[in-house]
Amino acid sequence: MSKKERLVAAIENGTVIDHIPAEKTFEVVNLLGLQDLDSPVTIGFNFSSKKVKKKGIIKISDKTFTDDEISRLSVVAPNVVLNIIRDYEVVEKKTVETPDTLRGIVRCNNPKCVTNNEPMATVFNVIDKATGILKCRYCDKEQRIDRVELVK
Amino acid sequence: MEKQNFVNIQNLSKEDIMYLISMAHEFERHPNRELLKGKVIATLFYEPSTRTRLSFETAANRLGARVIGFSDPNASSVSKGETLKDTILMVGNYADIIVMRHYIEGAAQYASEVAPVPIVNAGDGAHQHPSQCLLDLYTIYQTQGTLENLNIYMVGDLKYGRTVHSLLMAMRHFNPTFHFIAPKELAMPQEYKDYCLDHHIKYVEHTDFNEDTIADADILYMTRVQKERFSDLMEYERVKNVYILRNDMLGRVKDNMKILHPLPRVNEIAYDVDDNPHAYYIQQAKNGLFAREAIYSRCLGITLEDIKNDKTILP
Numbered sequence: 001m002s003k004k005e006r007l008v009a010a011i012e013n014g015t016v017i018d019h020i021p022a023e024k025t026f027e028v029v030n031l032l033g034l035q036d037l038d039s040p041v042t043i044g045f046n047f048s049s050k051k052v053k054k055k056g057i058i059k060i061s062d063k064t065f066t067d068d069e070i071s072r073l074s075v076v077a078p079n080v081v082l083n084i085i086r087d088y089e090v091v092e093k094k095t096v097e098t099p100d101t102l103r104g105i106v107r108c109n110n111p112k113c114v115t116n117n118e119p120m121a122t123v124f125n126v127i128d129k130a131t132g133i134l135k136c137r138y139c140d141k142e143q144r145i146d147r148v149e150l151v152k
Numbered sequence: 153m154e155k156q157n158f159v160n161i162q163n164l165s166k167e168d169i170m171y172l173i174s175m176a177h178e179f180e181r182h183p184n185r186e187l188l189k190g191k192v193i194a195t196l197f198y199e200p201s202t203r204t205r206l207s208f209e210t211a212a213n214r215l216g217a218r219v220i221g222f223s224d225p226n227a228s229s230v231s232k233g234e235t236l237k238d239t240i241l242m243v244g245n246y247a248d249i250i251v252m253r254h255y256i257e258g259a260a261q262y263a264s265e266v267a268p269v270p271i272v273n274a275g276d277g278a279h280q281h282p283s284q285c286l287l288d289l290y291t292i293y294q295t296q297g298t299l300e301n302l303n304i305y306m307v308g309d310l311k312y313g314r315t316v317h318s319l320l321m322a323m324r325h326f327n328p329t330f331h332f333i334a335p336k337e338l339a340m341p342q343e344y345k346d347y348c349l350d351h352h353i354k355y356v357e358h359t360d361f362n363e364d365t366i367a368d369a370d371i372l373y374m375t376r377v378q379k380e381r382f383s384d385l386m387e388y389e390r391v392k393n394v395y396i397l398r399n400d401m402l403g404r405v406k407d408n409m410k411i412l413h414p415l416p417r418v419n420e421i422a423y424d425v426d427d428n429p430h431a432y433y434i435q436q437a438k439n440g441l442f443a444r445e446a447i448y449s450r451c452l453g454i455t456l457e458d459i460k461n462d463k464t465i466l467p
Contacts, residue, residue, distance in 0.1 A: 112277050114258040118236050138258025139279055142343065 009042065014061040016083040016090075017073075022046050025056030027076040031150065032069060039063055051079065071099040075106055075145055078132070098129045098145075106134070106148040113139040122151065157264040158272045158447050161282040161318045166325035169289060169299075171456060175446035176290045176439070178459045183441060186216035186464035188448060194247035195221035196239070197274070198230065198254040203415065203437075204274050204283070208251045211444035216464070220247060237266050244268040249451050252276075270451035278314055284414055285318035287443035291436040292371055295410040299326040303368050307333040307361060308375035308395050308420055310340040312382075315414045316375060320344055323353075330355040333365060335391050338377065361395050367404045372397070374413040374420055374433075392418075399424040412436050 020028050025045040028034075034041050037060065045056035064084060073080055073096045084092040104121035115122045115138055123137035132145035164172075193212040197205050205223055212219050220243075225231060230239060236254075240263045243250055252263055253274040260273035260280070275281040293299050304323065306316045310332050320330065330348065332340040332355060339357065348355050358365050366372055374397055382388040396419060397411065413421060413433040425431050449459060 110257060112255075112257045114236070114256045114262045114276075117256050118262060120237070120262060136258065138261050139277075140258075 009059075010088055011040075011042075011059050011061045011085055012088055014039070014059065014063050014085050015065060016085060017058040017060070018055070018081045018083060019049060019051050020045075020056035020058065020077050020080050021052045022054035022056045024077045025058065027150070028056070028058065028073060028080070031072055031076060032065065034058070034060065037063065070094060070096055072102075072105050074098040075102065075148070075150065078145075098126055098132070100126055102126065102134065104151060106145075107151055108136045108139060108141065109143050109148060110136065110139045110141045113141065115139075155270045156451050156453065157260075157270050158282060158451060159260045159264050160273065160280050161285045162321040164322070169286075169322065169325065172286055172443070172446045172450060173290050173293050175449055175456050175459055176286070176442040177294075178456070179442040179445040180294075180439070182462075182465045183445065184214050184466040185462055186466065187454065187459070187462055188212065188215040188217035188452070189464065191217040191248045191452070192246060193217045193219050193249045193251060193448070194243045195219060195223075195251045195274070196243065196253070197221070197223045198225045198252070198256075198259075200224070201253050201275060204253060204281075207437075207440040208272075208274060208283075208444050211441050211448060214441070215445055215448060217248075217448070221251075236263060240267045240271075249448060272447055272451060275314075278312060280318060281314055282318060283440070283444055283447055284315050285322050286447065287436065287440040288315065288319050288373075288412065288414070289322055290443050291410075291412060291432065291439050294439065295432060296370055296408060299323070301327050302370040303329050303331065304371045304373060305331040305333060305366055305369040306340075306373045306375070307397070309338045309377045310334040310375070311338040312378060313375040316340075316373065317344055319373065320353075321347065324351045328353060331358060331365075331369070332356070333358045333361050333395065335359065335394050337387055337391055361397075363401045363404055366401065366409075367406075369405060369409050372405075372409060372411045372430075374411060374417070376413075376416065376418055376420055396420055396422060397425055398422045399428055402428055402430055405430060 022045045040061040042059040046054050049055035078096055080096055082094040083090045102124040108115045108122055113136060124134040127133050127135045133142055134145055135142050195205055195208055209219050244267045249270050251272040251274050252260055254276045257277040257279035259276045260271055264271040273280055273282055296302060310316050377392045379388050409430050410432040411430050415433060415437055
């Protein structure tokens, strides 16, 4: 894509998160805590995309993310791509990988589960990465990754 | 030795199960000892379960331990809003083992992660009841002489009955063939049928329950249709009388067949079955004592050798 066609301003250094399903854009913002950053953040959505019908794109200046932070994204947007930018060039592309364990990221759907009744962190083992099946460490209930809520 | 929790049954290996059964067998021979003299065992019952509590407390008493605890959380600081973690940490200061019954699922696993002493799960909601499972396994072993290659028939509430789910998972080591006999509303859930497929366990499903269906059984495991597990009481009324075992259905069963039931029963085993030599549910309940003595031993790192060479056996 030429610079003329570029939809949002390029950044010198930082991270561009691309191919976010448009409706998930703000969940990604929340999950990464971007509202609390001091550096410039550009948030765009409803751009046309080949991979997803309408996509969101987020550009964060002067910020890279840890693998742990990136793995958290797997819950809301498993197919996003993170471009690491240095001196206006993409130096690395990272895809989101679903981790083996999700700790303190999503809530258990079982209202009788201890995690919903005690002040404690949830823990899920990801038992099938391809289909996104999680199993609660405590109540053993299996649930789909796209049917769980993020911890508030 | 490292502290050992007893929280769930599916994490026990085949060797663990057989070792616990060997220990329970020793305790059956000599149930009264002073093996746990000087120890304090706490029984925290967040929901009432008199039968389970008495069994755990008897096991502690017969091994010489002393017992503290509550059977009614309304009378404790739980009713003041104390978290489970705080209660467990507090009691962990006093006791050598904490036996806990809770209505919240996963409570025992969480307690075991925060407690400084071993946790024994005495039932956590609809989730697990591993000591019941161990006594069931012990009873099957005791009556059949083996756990291998048995035909196990499960009858009644297979949807909500956690004892059948635990037994199913624990038996995966022993090449069983299961027969699930239940009304459609209470059929074995798909996740457990998937578990059977994943672990190459054979199973057959039936909806009728008569002399012919049970003729090949080695173990007939009856369960109560539990009113408290139903959100729809109309559904409960509709299914509660469907699967009742009567004495006249036992004419063609195998000689070695035994009838088990986790108790309490309501009406799913007619009283005329009680005198039939195949009835075994009362002896089964007694095995709970030996199984729980074995569980305490495991928790405290007492070995089978220790139990065999025990000099504290009482007459």
